[in-house]
Amino acid sequence: MSTKKLIDKMIENEFRKIQEFKETDDVKNNKEIMADQEWADMVFHKISDILPKDKRFFLYEYESVISCIYAELMRYYFRQGIIAAFKELECLKDYSEVL
Numbered sequence: 887m888s889t890k891k892l893i894d895k896m897i898e899n900e901f902r903k904i905q906e907f908k909e910t911d912d913v914k915n916n917k918e919i920m921a922d923q924e925w926a927d928m929v930f931h932k933i934s935d936i937l938p939k940d941k942r943f944f945l946y947e948y949e950s951v952i953s954c955i956y957a958e959l960m961r962y963y964f965r966q967g968i969i970a971a972f973k974e975l976e977c978l979k980d981y982s983e984v985l
Contacts (some may be wrong), residue, residue: 897964897968900968901960901961930945933945942945
């Protein structure tokens with residue numbers, strides 16, 4: 887396995903650990919995110935209620951696609967943050983134990 891593939895796999899593993907073990911609790915403790923989620927759920931259900939049943943499939947498909955895009959964006963920014971930490975913030979290496 888190449889070094890790049892190994893690093894990519896490590897980044898993906900860390901992303902998944904955070905997503906699985908930290909994200910839910912962190913989000914629940916963020917009032918702004920919870921308020922936005924409640925608003926989004928309310929809007930989604932209002933739209934779903936006014937759509938004919940045979941058209942709701944498209945709304946659910948749209949929600950699914952947006953969720954996939956959001957997940958890919960999270961992966962992208964997570965990876966970019968790690969790259970920045972190694973490249974741009976090298977001056978912090980002396981403080982790694984503190985961080």
